[in-house]
Amino acid sequence: MKLAKNLIATALIFVSSIMFCGCQSNTVDFKYKAKAGTVKSYKFTETNKMVGKQSDSKDPAPEMQQSINLVLSEETKSITDKGERNIEISMSDAVMSRTIDGKTQEMPIPQISEQKIKFKMTDKGVITEKDGTEVTEDSNDSDSLISIKFDDKPTTKGESWEIKINKTVPSTPYTTDKINIVKTYTFEGYEKYKNKSLAKITEKTNTNINKEYVNPSAGKTGEQQEVPKMTSESKGETTGTILFDVNDGYVVKADKTSKITSVITIDQSKMKNLSEEQKKNPITKQEITNETTTNYELIDENSSSTTDEKVKEDKKPEVKKEETKQEDKK
Numbered sequence: 001m002k003l004a005k006n007l008i009a010t011a012l013i014f015v016s017s018i019m020f021c022g023c024q025s026n027t028v029d030f031k032y033k034a035k036a037g038t039v040k041s042y043k044f045t046e047t048n049k050m051v052g053k054q055s056d057s058k059d060p061a062p063e064m065q066q067s068i069n070l071v072l073s074e075e076t077k078s079i080t081d082k083g084e085r086n087i088e089i090s091m092s093d094a095v096m097s098r099t100i101d102g103k104t105q106e107m108p109i110p111q112i113s114e115q116k117i118k119f120k121m122t123d124k125g126v127i128t129e130k131d132g133t134e135v136t137e138d139s140n141d142s143d144s145l146i147s148i149k150f151d152d153k154p155t156t157k158g159e160s161w162e163i164k165i166n167k168t169v170p171s172t173p174y175t176t177d178k179i180n181i182v183k184t185y186t187f188e189g190y191e192k193y194k195n196k197s198l199a200k201i202t203e204k205t206n207t208n209i210n211k212e213y214v215n216p217s218a219g220k221t222g223e224q225q226e227v228p229k230m231t232s233e234s235k236g237e238t239t240g241t242i243l244f245d246v247n248d249g250y251v252v253k254a255d256k257t258s259k260i261t262s263v264i265t266i267d268q269s270k271m272k273n274l275s276e277e278q279k280k281n282p283i284t285k286q287e288i289t290n291e292t293t294t295n296y297e298l299i300d301e302n303s304s305s306t307t308d309e310k311v312k313e314d315k316k317p318e319v320k321k322e323e324t325k326q327e328d329k330k
Contacts, residue, residue, distance in 0.1 A: 024190050024197055026157040030150040031123040033249025034076040034085060040250060041300040042146060044072040044091075045293075052288045063101070070094035070112065072296065074146050080120070084128060089117040089146070123249075125149040146251050146296065148185060148203070148242060160186040171211065178210040191243060198243040198252055205238035207260060229267040236260030236290075256294045263287050 034040070047067040071093045077086040094109040120129035125147045127135050151161035165181040183205045191200040213230035240256030268274060269282040 026189075027154050028187065028199060028246055029154040030187075030199070030244065030246070031249050032085065032121070032125060032147065033123070036076055036078050039073060039075045039302045040146075040298060041071055041073045042296045043069075043299050044296045045069050046295075047293045049291045050288060052286060054284060054286050065099040067097045068094065068109075069097075070109075071299070072146065082122075084120050084122050086120055087118070091115060121147065124152065146254075148201070148251075151185075155187045157187055157189050160184050174214045176212045176214070178212075180208040182206045185242075193243055193253065196245065196252070199246050201242040201244060203238065203240040203242065203256065205258070207234065207236040207238070209234040228271060230264065231267075232262055232264040234260055234262040240294075251298075253297045254295070256292075258290075258292045258294075260290045260292075261287065262290070 045067065047065070049063070049065045051063045053062075070091050073090050073092070075088050075090070077088055079085050090113070092113050094112040095106060096109050097104060097106045099105075118131055119127050119135075121127050126149055129135055149163055155161065161184075163181075163183040163185075165179060168176060168178045171177045183203065186202045186204075188200040188202055190197045192198075211232040211234070236259055238256055238258035240254060242251060243253040244250070245252050264286040265283065266286070267283050268278055271282075274282065
């Protein structure tokens with residue numbers, strides 16, 4: 001009898017464990033699932049600390065810290081026949097705080113509320129159109145503010161997927177950027193957050209950007225403007241954690257930290273009319289380090305299904321009133 005009870009208890013534990021694991025599959029086909037009309041609002045905070053120093057200077061390196069706090073809303077306007085979502089991001093309540101040489105100044109940024117970002121995105125997070133312009137595969141190098149790109153196939157706990165970007169683009173009329181970025185995302189399992197079990201995804205990004213400066217007068221007729229040769233190399237790493245609601249298909253929370261160091265080289269060795277001081281040090285280097293912390297967290301959401309129910313409820317009383325009027329006439 002005792003053996004039978006033990007077997008029953010073991011069986012119950014085994015069944016309950018299967019039921020629990022079924023709710024949290026270790027293999028997930030990550031997709032965005034927002035319905036048309038869904039609006040999600042996030043508290044967004046970004047803090048940036050920049051330190052610069054010059055190779056030939058003995059002065060202390062200047063330091064600046066800047067932070068931006070705002071509410072960021074993402075609305076799914078519509079969904080195409082292909083399943084792509086037309087999304088609009090708007091910003092409000094923006095406040096910037098800036099500290100330079102120990103002095104802090106805080107100021108609202110009302111003009112940021114006028115900015116709207118519109119893009120079209122697949123359920124896997126691939127942006128196909130931005131502000132009405134088609135986004136090609138070569139230029140699709142960044143995630144939206146509140147999304148990441150998922151792997152095409154289902155991902156098992158512990159597995160990673162990579163996104164690689166290699167391209168050369170003109171960043172300004174006088175500069176060209178050679179960009180090499182490798183983003184690695186890993187599905188780590190699940191984490192409990194505010195009574196919800198959310199998929200935990202970690203991110204590690206390595207960035208390398210080489211910038212070349214072009215003489216503004218190059219190729220033009222007449223006297224050529226004499227300018228120093230300038231190049232810069234930026235290397236950085238970003239690490240972060242994203243919490244994703246698998247059932248409803250949206251990002252709930254994300255925290256990222258990045259550090260990028262840029263070295264700008266200014267070469268005046270081939271220039272004429274240099275001062276004696278410049279002749280002694282014709283090549284100088286400036287190093288700028290940027291440390292950025294970005295956090296965003298869901299604070300409010302409005303589902304389109306709730307709106308549909310309200311519309312139906314509003315229509316019902318009108319029908320009853322018409323029926324009442326007909327009864328009065330009789």
